Amino acid sequence: MASPAISQTVRPLDTLSLSISGPPQITSVVAQHLRLLGAQGEATGQQNASGAITLTGGGYDTAHATVTWGRPGSSVVDEATVQAATGVMAVHGRRDGSPRGLAADYAATATGVLAVQGLLAGLVGQARGMAATHVTTSADRAGLLAVSQYLAAAGADEGEAAELAPGGPPFTSSEGVLFELETLDPGAWAAFWRALDAPAEAMRAGWRPFQFRYATACAPFPQALHTVTRTHPLARIRQAAALSGAEVCVLHTLAERFAEADGAPPWSLRPLGTEGLSTSFRAASAGQMSPDAVLPLAGLTVLEAGRRIQAPLAAHLLGLLGAEVIRIEPPGGDPLRGMPPACSGISARWLALNRGKKAVEIDIKSEADRRALRGMAGEADVFLHNWAPGKAAELGLDSDDLARINPALVYAYTGGWADRIADAPMGTDFMVQARTGVGEAVRPEGEIPAPSLMTLLDVLGGLHGAEAVLAGLLLRERTGRGVRVDSSLLGAADTLTAPALARVARGENPRLPAGFRHPLPTADGWIAPCDDTAPAATAHDLRDLSTSDALARLGSLGLTATAVTTDLSDLHHDPRFAGSISRDAHGAPAVCDPWSFA
Structure with a gap:
């Protein structure tokens, strides 16, 4: 049972000790984050x-x-086999036309963050009257969560709105400089290409795959657009972007990211208000939990004003932990509810992030609706949003504004850059990937750097957002004060690239060897050996063998491998994930909760 409020606590895990052992790809993330939150101890x-x-x-x-x-007993035994089995290789490889692994330890990183979430949630539950819990999570669950939107689309009632075919950014200037392009406005897209004298037909044909690349993880726009950029110097391309309202970002190397890195944590926590709430607050907080509650956030309310992926995913995770989540949507509802493909008339991708949430329509441009929203925040435990920088303050809905109404509020902002990068471009997934060296980190030596078109940072940023909220809730329980928590896609990128940046610090090549995590073709599919046995496995030509025979051949040699999932709809019946995938009330595929509490 939790102790009384500790007024001198400045971090949520101050005075706690940790002990960690296990796979370093996962436990290093856990140890780093727990220490940043105040815990002391060693990791083995x-x-x-x-x-x-x-x-x-x-x-x-x-x-x-x-x-x-x-x-236990499955062929999913490390990062490579997790990526292969859960469909991460398939989604990441769509741009290239065949499955390929991420050279970064993405599933392990996500698993580490999920483990920290589970521990924090358990402590919040203890502070609110629950018994201590033992939380279990796994990398295969993290992988399924990472592809949950793509899985939902694969199991929808209709096909994709855009073609699934190879292709996508980055683009290349005449000097050979790689750059990412971003705009959410079709007018800006058209103006950019007109300024570069692109063929009108290619410009028109390219918008839809470019617009939907966040959903499909590929962008098969006409090759003519790549040809156009290769005829212009970067200065001319930047000029076209400035005139059109589009943005370009040159791909940075990991060495460049290391040179400018500020060492900041992936999130920040700041107590709100000047008056402690201690005894009265804690009594009210503990009283919100029903004696028969089985989830640690039961009885807590989260207001979410989120769009796209990052904030909605963070709120979704808080909902899975027991909180009641109320989405703040614009008049007429979230337009992404209609984004194809649909299940029972509702976007399958939208359901993957928002099923089970309540919704209230609020026009934030209306003073009357803003007053109503402030009233709702006065009764909530968490207010979470990812509006554009400065928007909340402009609306009178920033942390200090709401703290005057509800001093016990955990106010959470999930953004792009956390004000840590000078002259930062638009804070979207692919631009942050480009600016932080992720394009190098996810591809091995010898390959052209390219940000993954799988939304790596939106998902990992959503995980960081939920982690930060849980840290804020625990700090609130220990101090009796509201907390502002900020997380960002930049923080997610730094967590993901930490091993590569450490190699830079040691003077080593930050990129992994050529061919790293490339699956091996069989007569009817692909297999992925685990990282330790990959060099030996690649010495065998398996192309004339069926996938099952190829796995048996490697197994007879003591080499562990697993089949690569190439069609995400097959995951429903995959024995490696029996019971892990169901369908919701709308018929959309739904992955299991990423943690188990006992």
Whole structure:
């Protein structure tokens, strides 16, 4: 049971001790984040099948977490096999026309963040009257969560709104400089290409695949557009962007990112208000939980004014932990509800992030509606948004504004850059990937750097957002004060690229060897060996063998591999994930919760 409020606490895990052992790809993220939140202790990196984390002290009963790669006895045993089995390789490889692995440890990173979430949630639950829990999460669940929007689309009632075919940015200038292009406005898209004298037909044909690349993870626009940029110097391309309202961002190297990195944590927490709420607040907070509650956030209310992926995913995770989530949508409802493909008339992708949430339509341009929203915030525990920078202050809905109404509020902002990059471009997934060296980190040596068209940072940024909110809720429980928490896509990028940036710091090549995590073709599909056995497995030509025979051949040699999922709709019946995928009330595929509490 939690101790009384500790007025001197400045971080949520101050006075707690941690102990960690297990796979370093996962546990290094857990250790880093728990230490940043105030815990003290050692991590023992061991190449075990599972990891164990404990938090003790601070007046709490011991909190336990277990992390694993996949189901015991399955062929899902490391990062490569998780990416292969869950469909990450298939989605990431759409741009190239065949599955390929991310050279960065994406699933392990997400698993580490999920483990921290589970521990924080368990401590929040203890502070509110729950018994101590043992949380379990796994990399295969993290992988399924990462592809959940693509999985939902694959199981929808209709086809995709745009073609699934190879192609996409980055573009190349006449000097050979790689750059990313971003605009959400078809007029700006057209003006940019007109300024570069692009063929009108190619310009028109390119907009739809470019617009939907966030949904499809590929952008098969006409090759003529690539040809056009190769005829112009970067200065001319920048000029066209400035005149049109589009934005370009030159791909930065990992070495460039390392040179400017400020070492800031992936999120920040700042107590709100000057008056402690301690005893009266804590009594009210603990009283909100029903004695028979089984989830740690039961009885808490989250207001979410989110769009696209990052904030909605963060709120979705808080809802899975038991909170009631109320979406703030514009008059007429969220237009993304109609984004194809649909299940029972509702966007399958929208359902992947928003199922189970309530919704209230609020016109934030209306003073009367803003007053209503302030009233709702006065009764909520969390207010979460990802509006454009400065928008909340302009509306009178910033953290200090709402803290005057509700001093116990956890105010959360999930943004792009966290004001940490000078002259930053638009804070969207692919632009942040381009600016932070992710394009190098996800592709091995010898390949042209390219941001993944899978929304890596939107998903990982949503995970960071939920993690930050949980840290804020725990700090609120320990101090009796509201908290402002900020997270960003930049923070997510730094977490993902941390191993590569560490190689830069040691003077090593930050990129992994050529061919790293390239699956091997079989007669009827692909297989992916685990990272440790990949060099030996690639020595065997398996192209004349069926996938099952190829796996048996490698197995007879003591080499572990797994089949690569190429059609996400097959995951429903995949024995590696039995019981992990269901369908919601609208018929849309739904992945299981990423944690189990016992």
